Amino acid sequence: MKLYFSPLACSLAARITLYEVGASEVSLVEVDPKTKRTRPDGVDFTTIHPLALVPALELDDGGLLTENAAILQYLAERFGEGRLAPEDALGRARLQQWLGFIGTELHKALFVPLLDKQASKEARAYALAKEESRLGYVDRALAGREHLLDRFSVADAYLFAILNWTAVTPVSLRRYRALADYHARLRDRPSVARAFGEERTLYAKELARRGLSFIVGESGSRS
Amino acid sequence: MKLYFSPLACSLAARITLYEVGASEVSLVEVDPKTKRTRPDGVDFTTIHPLALVPALELDDGGLLTENAAILQYLAERFGEGRLAPEDALGRARLQQWLGFIGTELHKALFVPLLDKQASKEARAYALAKEESRLGYVDRALAGREHLLDRFSVADAYLFAILNWTAVTPVSLRRYRALADYHARLRDRPSVARAFGEERTLYAKELARRGLSFIVGESGSRS
Numbered sequence: 378m379k380l381y382f383s384p385l386a387c388s389l390a391a392r393i394t395l396y397e398v399g400a401s402e403v404s405l406v407e408v409d410p411k412t413k414r415t416r417p418d419g420v421d422f423t424t425i426h427p428l429a430l431v432p433a434l435e436l437d438d439g440g441l442l443t444e445n446a447a448i449l450q451y452l453a454e455r456f457g458e459g460r461l462a463p464e465d466a467l468g469r470a471r472l473q474q475w476l477g478f479i480g481t482e483l484h485k486a487l488f489v490p491l492l493d494k495q496a497s498k499e500a501r502a503y504a505l506a507k508e509e510s511r512l513g514y515v516d517r518a519l520a521g522r523e524h525l526l527d528r529f530s531v532a533d534a535y536l537f538a539i540l541n542w543t544a545v546t547p548v549s550l551r552r553y554r555a556l557a558d559y560h561a562r563l564r565d566r567p568s569v570a571r572a573f574g575e576e577r578t579l580y581a582k583e584l585a586r587r588g589l590s591f592i593v594g595e596s597g598s599r600s
Numbered sequence: 601m602k603l604y605f606s607p608l609a610c611s612l613a614a615r616i617t618l619y620e621v622g623a624s625e626v627s628l629v630e631v632d633p634k635t636k637r638t639r640p641d642g643v644d645f646t647t648i649h650p651l652a653l654v655p656a657l658e659l660d661d662g663g664l665l666t667e668n669a670a671i672l673q674y675l676a677e678r679f680g681e682g683r684l685a686p687e688d689a690l691g692r693a694r695l696q697q698w699l700g701f702i703g704t705e706l707h708k709a710l711f712v713p714l715l716d717k718q719a720s721k722e723a724r725a726y727a728l729a730k731e732e733s734r735l736g737y738v739d740r741a742l743a744g745r746e747h748l749l750d751r752f753s754v755a756d757a758y759l760f761a762i763l764n765w766t767a768v769t770p771v772s773l774r775r776y777r778a779l780a781d782y783h784a785r786l787r788d789r790p791s792v793a794r795a796f797g798e799e800r801t802l803y804a805k806e807l808a809r810r811g812l813s814f815i816v817g818e819s820g821s822r823s
Binding site: 427428436442443444445446447448450451454455466467469470471473474476477478480481482484485486489490496497498499500502503510511514517 | 650723
């Protein structure tokens with residue numbers, strides 16, 4: 378199995394998941410988000426996924442699974458033995474609720490236009506107008522809780538990956554105390570620290586290939 | 601159990617699902633999208649769901665389940681006996697992939713800004729710029745197929761609800777032959793015809809309450 382990712386993109390959630398479950402049989406293949414080519418082989422990623430979106434998971438049968446919510450649940454079920462995703466009906470529904478909220482309201486509606494250098498200032502303003510209601514909602518949900526569900530799940534991995542993007546967008550976590558604390562706590566989790574550290578290094582190399590430098594302390598971002 | 605919906609919003613997918621499985625124990629509660637109050641009782645819906653988004657499902661224990669992807673999978677599992685959602689791991693993953701794609705790429709990224717009368721023309725243009733790649737992707741996936749998966753699933757119910765919005769946005773299905781045929785075929789499916797017919801009537805009444813008229817032949821829309 379192969380997981381296609383780009384450094385510090387939302388595919389970071391899948392890497393965290395792999396480290397949580399110790400699924401060493403899944404190899405990670407980097408996709409340069411500018412050239413849309415794999416590294417180091419230079420394969421045109423649009424021949425693998427026409428929309429060139431990461432994460433994408435090449436399955437044992439050669440089929441490609443796309444969409445973060447699907448990949449995270451698949452990895453959790455395949456390798457996690459119930460540790461990263463609840464197995465009862467209501468628990469699964471609550472997990473899917475958070476994966477849906479993070480994917481639609483935060484990732485697509487709020488952060489994608491803010492991360493996209495081609496987006497007009499009006500498109501960014503339209504996205505930002507929903508910041509307070511959406512981040513405020515998660516902030517209140519996390520008040521007094523350690524994780525989105527009763528324990529660490531793939532939804533936390535996804536939310537962590539998205540929250541990193543606040544470092545390079547006008548969104549600040551300072552206004553959301555519970556969310557900021559949650560983000561800081563997760564960063565210390567061993568699987569997260571390892572995945573985040575590795576992808577920061579890869580992200581710095583990616584910037585260097587484009588002649589840009591990586592500012593120390595910046596989390597980096599990717600849509 | 602109570603399903604909160606607004607006429608012709610994406611909650612139409614949940615109504616179709618209920619009709620498919622014959623889950624008469626779930627009652628439907630209308631939410632006026634302008635006043636954010638239930639009908640006819642006039643309850644402030646923000647006291648039920650702070651973001652006032654439909655669909656929302658009040659569970660037997662009084663808890664509220666939100667997010668279309670979560671609600672559709674929960675209803676399919678609870679009432680559908682495997683008819684509307686695959687039960688094997690890969691089948692579930694493929695279902696989640698489509699639910700994710702429809703929710704993020706189509707619903708949130710493409711249609712929400714187009715349906716929102718408050719959105720600036722630049723915000724709409726930003727959304728429209730992804731029309732061809734996203735709808736073209738689904739169109740190619742549906743070529744030669746009757747449904748997104750091997751048979752009708754909750755993903756089809758969701759996609760049908762979203763495609764209706766083409767009637768009141770600049771998006772036209774004429775350029776996407778397989779998608780247009782699929783949409784027309786689904787409209788004739790008994791559960792879909794019943795749900796769509798009922799919500800068209802409710803939508804016409806909603807417009808009448810606001811002093812607007814319903815154009816015959818229009819599908820209506822709602823984000």
